Amino acid sequence: MTAPVIEMQGITKTFPGVRALSEVSFDVRPGEVQALVGENGAGKSTLIKILSGVYHADAGEVRMGGEPVHFAHPVESLRAGIAVIYQEFSLLPERSVAQNLFLGREPRGRFGLIDERRMHDETRKVLDLFATGGRIDPGRAVGTLDVATQQMVEIAKAVSHDARVIVMDEPTAALNDAECEELFTTVDRLRERGVAIIYITHRMREIARLADRVTVLKDGEVAARFDAVPEPGEIVHAMVGRDIADFYAPPATEAEIGDPVLTVTGGGNAHLHGIDMSVRAGEIVGLAGIQGAGRVALAMALFGQEPFETGEVTLAGERVSFRTPREAIEAGIGLLPGDRKSEGLVLMQSVRDNGMLTPRAFAPLWSSHKRTAQADLARIDELLDRMEIRAASYDQDIRALSGGNQQKAIVARWLSMRPKLLIFIEPTRGIDVNAKAGIYHLMRDLARGGAGILMISSDLPEVIGAADRILVMQEGRIAAEFPHGPTERDIMHAATGETEVAA
Incomplete structure (x- = not known):
């Protein structure tokens, strides 16, 4: 040796x-x-x-x-x-x-x-x-x-x-x-x-x-x-x-899953083709596929950043068409980006300030609205407490928090607007194993609270363990759908278009 x-x-x-x-x-x-x-x-x-x-x-x-x-x-x-x-x-x-x-x-x-x-x-x-x-x-x-x-x-x-x-x-x-x-x-x-x-x-x-x-x-x-x-x-x-096995919350039961909060029929743009999908209240839907398959493009279309050019989208039963992220947010869609530091946080601002960045969730300081600044501060502090964020103070810069606690602060931000649909992109990227378990259970709690969850992840064990249903994308299309618990082999065959040949 x-x-x-x-x-x-x-x-x-x-x-x-x-x-x-x-x-x-x-x-x-x-x-x-x-x-x-x-x-x-x-x-x-x-x-x-x-x-x-x-x-x-x-x-x-x-x-x-x-x-x-x-x-x-x-x-x-x-x-x-x-x-x-x-x-x-x-x-x-x-x-x-x-x-x-x-x-x-x-x-x-x-x-x-x-x-x-x-x-x-x-x-x-x-x-x-x-x-x-x-x-x-x-x-x-x-x-x-x-x-x-x-x-x-x-x-x-x-x-x-x-x-x-x-x-x-x-x-x-x-x-x-x-x-x-x-x-x-x-x-x-x-x-x-x-x-x-x-x-x-x-x-x-x-x-x-x-x-x-x-x-x-x-x-x-x-x-x-x-x-x-x-x-x-x-x-x-x-x-x-x-x-x-203890890291993933139990899958949702049929009684816990409600009506669709999101449906897409024939959705398409430059990157997506003929998207038919749904996410129901109380459900975590995993979105899998190889790099470039269209997973993030689908999230951006739903969030209004790269809008659908064809097809129909409904949110909570109402037809919608988002041309900007602000429109999606105001309708009740929240998104946790894959790169939280560059796309989801203002690192030099406090935990509390980052929690209050959602448009129209809080009244501006100069507003004549009956809600006072003190009431808004109490409200975001309550949400941050609910996320069980570990911080010396909510006044400290959010850059000092661990990745898992930063992720929870973004979730608190979206909870302030009572979202119908939450889109998680690579929800546990760069956080440790124990913090991952916290995120999985948090997603399950949000689903049980009535939200629909769309989870995009490159980690197949994560998708399999956390999702109630899995959609697999290939070349901008949804190539397959699996109920809870497929194998990695099943997903990869669908993602690559390969078929197994019997020996």
């Missing part, structure tokens, strides 16, 4: 009033992908910050190649060959790809001037190591690149430092399915080159696809180690102390 490139032994770290890590030991070997998992607050970030020199351990030791190392600053860990790629990139958007890769160590030519040609050539050599790196222009400004390509630049930057260990923190949180596959291919190539990968994720499918070993942290301690990737249920149980 190959000797570890990194060993962390007996790491303990205490902050005022909180023991973040207690005698944690962890190692990773050359050419392996080790998944590091745990709930938010389990200690993952603290452990990585100690490894990278951001924090110093109160006790314990870090070894590289069997020798003790002490990093006083992240620059020292980077020079030693440890690179950390966080969810929030460290790239300078106004500078080129090449300038970002060689920032602070630019190659010099005559008279000490930066050798731009050489820097571009060296950048190209690094990018060519990756499957899709050849399409990245070294001279292009990073800020003009999509998220997936920026992440590729971050990884290339790590490789350009001759990193022996690369830490990836939730690297797929903002990527679509195709972009995720590109990332996985890149990870495979790094593994082949002998780079050790510490991969932090909440997604069980990614662990199964990539990991060689798994370490689970819980409450600052190692809860479990797996030398081979186990079934997802074993990992989840180690993380939160309960079985994966």
Whole structure:
């Protein structure tokens, strides 16, 4: 067995009033992908910050190649060959790809001037190591690149430092399915080159696809180690102390499902064709399909952002035609976007302010309406309390909350208008396993309160576990419908148009 490139032994770290890590030991070997998992607050970030020199351990030791190392600053860990790629990139958007890769160590030519040609050539050599790196222009400004390509630049930057260990923190949180596959291919190539990968994720499918070993942290301690990737249920149980079956609320009974709150007949636009569907009160309908199948396009059509051009839509029995999201909102449709930080929240404003962003749900301060500002504040606080949001105060910036609590704040916003239909796009993206369970049960509670729920997710186990009925899209059409509990194979065959052939 190959000797570890990194060993962390007996790491303990205490902050005022909180023991973040207690005698944690962890190692990773050359050419392996080790998944590091745990709930938010389990200690993952603290452990990585100690490894990278951001924090110093109160006790314990870090070894590289069997020798003790002490990093006083992240620059020292980077020079030693440890690179950390966080969810929030460290790239300078106004500078080129090449300038970002060689920032602070630019190659010099005559008279000490930066050798731009050489820097571009060296950048190209690094990018060519990756499957899709050849399409990245070294001279292009990073800020003009999509998220997936920026992440590729971050990884290339790590490789350009001759990193022996690369830490990836939730690297797929903002990527679509195709972009995720590109990332996985890149990870495979790094593994082949002998780079050790510490991969932090909440997604069980990614662990199964990539990991060689798994370490689970819980409450600052190692809860479990797996030398081979186990079934997802074993990992989840180690993380939160309960079985994966407990994460999904029971499906709705026939008595709990009412009349349709939404029907679409023959709906179509540039991306959608002949959409016939319904969502009933008290029901969670899952929408599945491969990337580009039309799931998000359908949500945007229902929400008035990319309206239907043909067909008929009814909401609570009345024919409607939304040309803008405002019209959809005023009619009783709420939408939780897939990227809550950029599309659903104002991160520099308070939890309470974010909860009051719904048009016309609250009276403006200058309104002569009988509802006072104090009454509105009490109302949103009541809704935030109902969502059981964990925050020091509703006056704190919402950016300080966990992903699950941010998601609940958006739900509170829509509850203020008593929605008929709620559309959830990737409802648990970027939140930990225990918080996911909270979102699933929250959706079920909203449905039992009389709302219809349309849930769009790329996570097939999530769709299967949470939905009462599943619609599968293919090339802008609804290709199949399943009652509660189909298999992943059933859904993927419908999504791809393949048919099974009997042996």
